[in-house]
Amino acid sequence: MDKVHLGDIIKSLDSDIEIKEGKQFTEINIPASNLYTLAKQLRENHETSFDFLICITGVDYGQDLGVVYHLRSIRHNHTIVLKTRISDRENPQLDSVADIWRTAEFHEREIFDLLGIKFTNHPDLRRFFLKRSYGFPLRKDFVDDINIVTK
Amino acid sequence: MKKEEFRDNESLELLKESGSNVLLTTVNDVINWGRKNSLWPLTFATSCCGIEMMATGAPRHDFARFGMEVYRASPRQADVIVVAGTIVNKMAPVLKRLYDQMSEPKYVVAMGACAISGGPFFLNSYSVVKGVEHIIPVDVYVPGCPPRPEALLYGMIQLQRKIETESIKSRRRRNASHDVK
Amino acid sequence: MEETIKEIVDENQEYVINMGPQHPSTHGVLRLVVSLKGETVKNVEPHIGYVHRGIEKMCESITYPQIIHLTDRMDYLSAHINNEAVCLNVEKALEVDIPDRIKVIRTIMSELTRIQSHQLFWATFGMDLGGLTCFFYGLRDREKVLDIFEETCGSRMIVSYNCPGGLMYDIHPNFQKRVKDFINYFRKILPEYDQLLTGNVIFQERTRGIGRLSLEDAISYGVTGPAARASGFSCDVRKHEPYSAYDRVKFNEVLFNEGDTFHRYLARIEEMRESMNIIDQLIDNIPEGPFAVKMKPVIKLPEGEYYQRVETARGELGVYIISDGNKNPYRIKFRSPCFSNLSVLNLISKDFKIADLVAIGGSLDLVIPEIDR
Numbered sequence: 001m002d003k004v005h006l007g008d009i010i011k012s013l014d015s016d017i018e019i020k021e022g023k024q025f026t027e028i029n030i031p032a033s034n035l036y037t038l039a040k041q042l043r044e045n046h047e048t049s050f051d052f053l054i055c056i057t058g059v060d061y062g063q064d065l066g067v068v069y070h071l072r073s074i075r076h077n078h079t080i081v082l083k084t085r086i087s088d089r090e091n092p093q094l095d096s097v098a099d100i101w102r103t104a105e106f107h108e109r110e111i112f113d114l115l116g117i118k119f120t121n122h123p124d125l126r127r128f129f130l131k132r133s134y135g136f137p138l139r140k141d142f143v144d145d146i147n148i149v150t151k
Numbered sequence: 152m153k154k155e156e157f158r159d160n161e162s163l164e165l166l167k168e169s170g171s172n173v174l175l176t177t178v179n180d181v182i183n184w185g186r187k188n189s190l191w192p193l194t195f196a197t198s199c200c201g202i203e204m205m206a207t208g209a210p211r212h213d214f215a216r217f218g219m220e221v222y223r224a225s226p227r228q229a230d231v232i233v234v235a236g237t238i239v240n241k242m243a244p245v246l247k248r249l250y251d252q253m254s255e256p257k258y259v260v261a262m263g264a265c266a267i268s269g270g271p272f273f274l275n276s277y278s279v280v281k282g283v284e285h286i287i288p289v290d291v292y293v294p295g296c297p298p299r300p301e302a303l304l305y306g307m308i309q310l311q312r313k314i315e316t317e318s319i320k321s322r323r324r325r326n327a328s329h330d331v332k
Numbered sequence: 333m334e335e336t337i338k339e340i341v342d343e344n345q346e347y348v349i350n351m352g353p354q355h356p357s358t359h360g361v362l363r364l365v366v367s368l369k370g371e372t373v374k375n376v377e378p379h380i381g382y383v384h385r386g387i388e389k390m391c392e393s394i395t396y397p398q399i400i401h402l403t404d405r406m407d408y409l410s411a412h413i414n415n416e417a418v419c420l421n422v423e424k425a426l427e428v429d430i431p432d433r434i435k436v437i438r439t440i441m442s443e444l445t446r447i448q449s450h451q452l453f454w455a456t457f458g459m460d461l462g463g464l465t466c467f468f469y470g471l472r473d474r475e476k477v478l479d480i481f482e483e484t485c486g487s488r489m490i491v492s493y494n495c496p497g498g499l500m501y502d503i504h505p506n507f508q509k510r511v512k513d514f515i516n517y518f519r520k521i522l523p524e525y526d527q528l529l530t531g532n533v534i535f536q537e538r539t540r541g542i543g544r545l546s547l548e549d550a551i552s553y554g555v556t557g558p559a560a561r562a563s564g565f566s567c568d569v570r571k572h573e574p575y576s577a578y579d580r581v582k583f584n585e586v587l588f589n590e591g592d593t594f595h596r597y598l599a600r601i602e603e604m605r606e607s608m609n610i611i612d613q614l615i616d617n618i619p620e621g622p623f624a625v626k627m628k629p630v631i632k633l634p635e636g637e638y639y640q641r642v643e644t645a646r647g648e649l650g651v652y653i654i655s656d657g658n659k660n661p662y663r664i665k666f667r668s669p670c671f672s673n674l675s676v677l678n679l680i681s682k683d684f685k686i687a688d689l690v691a692i693g694g695s696l697d698l699v700i701p702e703i704d705r
Contacts, residue, residue: 023636040531051551055667057652068653070667074551074565077572081637084655106675113387129381129704130278131241137389138275147240147277150393180620181661194356198701199408199490206478209471224356237701242361242382245353271401275390297490318561 006078011046014038025070027081035084036095042071043080043100049073050080053101058111060140061085065092065117086117098123114138155249162217179317185232186256187314190307193229195249200263201298203259203297206234212300226252231310234287235273237265238280250287258314260306261289264296271296337504348376348508351383355495359456359693360700362674367395371685376678383559384704391664396422396631397495399664404490407702408665409449410644412441415494417651420575421640425633425655432577433621440511441485441493443607447518448477449645453697457597458529460694461538466529466685473521480510496631498624511615515608522604530601539594543680543692546591553679558599559649559696563591569643581613596695632659646670646697668702 003026004025007019014037018029042050046141054070069082086092096119098104106128108119114130116136127134135142192214196204208214208222223229227248238246252257261283264270269281283289290313293306351364361382365377385408389560391399396418403414416438451474458466478488479547484504485491493500529535545555550565560567570578586602588595635653641650647669654663673696681692 056666059663103551103672129384144277211475212466272385276386277394278386
C-alpha cells in the first residue's frame with residue numbers, strides 16, 4: 001500500500017495527528033492522551049493491521065521526554081513510526097500498550113528503568129537493569145560523579 | 152618458548168630464594184607440587200572472555216593437560232576462579248559471595264581487560280566496576296581483549312609458578328590478610 | 333501417622349527456587365526465579381541487568397567509528413554482523429556508494445560468522461543436555477573458522493573489520509583457498525553432527541513436543557530469528573529487505589510449522605547448510621576494486637532519524653540513530669533480538685518439568701550481554 005493512501009486511512013482514524021514524511025518511514029505525531037486508542041485501532045483495522053511492534057525507544061529531547069514506536073504490518077509489509085511527547089519531567093505518565101502487543105512489557109520496563117516514564121496499566125512495572133534507588137541514566141541532565149569517568 | 156626465556160620472572164625467583172628453614176623445605180615442595188598440578192577452575196564467565204575460556208578448554212588448546220581437568224560449577228569444590236568478563240555494580244556482591252564461599256587455598260585470575268581495569272568500558276560508563284581488584288584480591292592478570300587461549304595458558308602457568316614459591320609461613324600470612332573485612 | 337505427614341507435605345504448595353546468576357547452563361549471567369509445584373514449572377521470572385554496561389549512554393559521547401568497537405562486544409558471537417548494521421546505517425545516511433567488492437566480502441564474512449555462531453550453539457546445546465562430546469566436536473570445527481578470521485582480520489572473535497566506508501584492510505591472499513577448503517571439510521562433517529545428536533533417541537525424547545510456540549504468539553511477543561522461523565513466522569531480513577550482496581544469491585528461508593524445541597534446533601542446522609550454499613556462490617567471483625571508500629576524517633550525520641535492520645545469528649538487530657548534526661549521535665538505540673526472545677520464555681515453559689526448562693532456554697540461544705547492552 002503506498003504511503004499517501006496509508007496516511008489518509010490513518011488520518012481518518014484520528015484527526016488530532018500530524019503526519020510527516022521522514023527520510024525512510026512515515027512519521028505520525030500524536031498527543032499522549034490519544035495514543036492508546038490510536039494504537040488499538042492501528043492493530044485491529046484490516047487495512048493497516050500493524051501486528052508487529054519492532055521496538056519502543058525513549059528519548060530525552062531536552063525540554064520534554066518522548067517515546068517512539070516503530071510498527072510493522074506483516075500482512076501488508078509497511079512500516080510507520082509513531083511519536084509522542086510528554087512535557088512533565090517530574091512525573092511523566094503514559095498509557096501502556098502491553099495488552100495490544102505483548103512484546104511491549106519488556107520494552108516499557110526498560111524505558112521506565114532508564115528514563116523514568118511510568119506506564120499506567122502495565123502488568124508488572126519494576127526496574128530491570130538498575131537498583132531501585134538509582135537515578136535515570138538516559139536523561140540528559142543525569143550526573144553521577146562517583147561512577148562515571150570522563151576525560 | 153625456550154625454557155630459559157620462560158624463567159625470566161625476577162620477582163618469582165626472589166620469592167623462591169627467601170624460602171623457609173631446612174626441615175620444612177621438602178614438605179613445602181610436596182604440598183606445592185600437589186596443589187599447582189591440579190587446579191580446578193570455577194565456571195564463571197560473564198561476557199566475551201568466557202567464550203575464549205571455553206575455547207581454551209576445547210580440543211585445540213587443551214586446559215586439561217596442565218591439570219585443570221574439570222570445571223566445577225560449585226564454588227565449594229573449586230580452587231581458582233577465573234574472572235572472565237565485565238563486572239558491573241549489580242554483579243559485584245554476587246562475585247564477592249562466590250569468592251567467600253570458596254574454601255582455602257583459593258586463587259584469582261583476572262582475565263581480560265574488563266576484569267583488570269574496566270577495559271573498553273572505563274570511560275563514560277555508569278555501572279561498570281573499574282577492575283575486579285576493587286572487590287577481591289587478584290593473583291595473576293592476563294591482558295587482552297579478549298586474550299588468546301595461549302595467553303590464558305601462560306597466565307595459568309605463571310600462577311602455578313607462584314604457587315611453587317609458597318611456604319607454610321607465608322601461606323598463613325596470606326590467609327590472614329583475606330579475612331580483613 | 334500418614335495424616336500428619338500429609339498435612340506437613342502440602343502437595344499444592346508452590347516452591348520458589350533461584351537459578352542464580354552463576355549457573356552452568358544459563359549461558360551467561362541470567363537469573364531465573366522459578367516457581368515449582370513438585371517438579372512442574374508454573375512460573376518463570378527472568379532477572380537481568382547483571383552485565384548492564386550502559387552502552388547506549390556511552391555511545392552519546394563517542395564518534396561514529398568508535399561505536400564499532402562497542403557493538404562488537406554486545407553480541408560477541410555475531411560481532412561482524414553487528415558492526416555491519418552500524419556501518420550500513422551511517423553509509424545510508426551519508427548516501428555513500430559502496431563498491432561491489434566490499435559488499436561481497438562483507439556477505440562472505442557475515443555467513444562465516446553465522447556458521448561459527450551456530451557451531452557454538454550446537455556445542456553448548458548438546459553439553460546442556462548431557463552429551464559432552466558435542467562440546468568437543470563443535471569447538472574443534474569452530475577453530476577452523478576462527479583461523480580464517482585471524483588471518484584476515486587480525487583477531488579471532490572480536491573483529492572490528494567493518495568501518496563506515498568499507499573495510500579496515502584488504503583480504504589476505506590465502507582467503508579464498510582457506511574458505512573453500514573449510515566448506516569442503518565442513519560439508520562432510522555435518523552428517524556426523526546429525527548422527528551424533530539429531531537422530532539420537534534420548535535427544536528426540538527430550539526435545540520433541542517441548543516448549544511449543546504458536547505463530548500468533550511469536551508475532552505478538554516480537555520473536556525473530558531461527559526461533560520464530562521454526563514456528564512458521566517468515567521474518568528473514570535477508571529475504572525481505574536485502575542488504576549488501578544478498579540480492580544476488582539464491583538461498584532458501586528455513587521454515588517449519590511445529591515450533592517446538594527440536595525444530596528450533598533443526599532450523600539452525602539447516603541454516604548452516606544454506607550459509608555454505610551462499611558462500612559457494614560468492615567465493616569464486618569476488619570483484620576487483622578498492623576495499624574502502626574515502627570518508628571525511630570527522631563523520632557527521634545530517635539531522636534526522638535513521639533505522640537499519642540486519643539478520644544476526646539470533647534474529648533481527650535494529651539500529652536506530654537520532655542525529656542532530658554533531659559528530660556524536662544524539663540517541664542511539666539497539667533493538668536486540670534476544671531481548672524479545674527472552675520475553676517468551678515464561679509462556680512456553682509452563683507445565684513442563686524443570687529439566688525441560690534447560691532445554692528450552694538453550695534452544696532460544698540467548699546471549700545475555702546483548703539483552704543487557
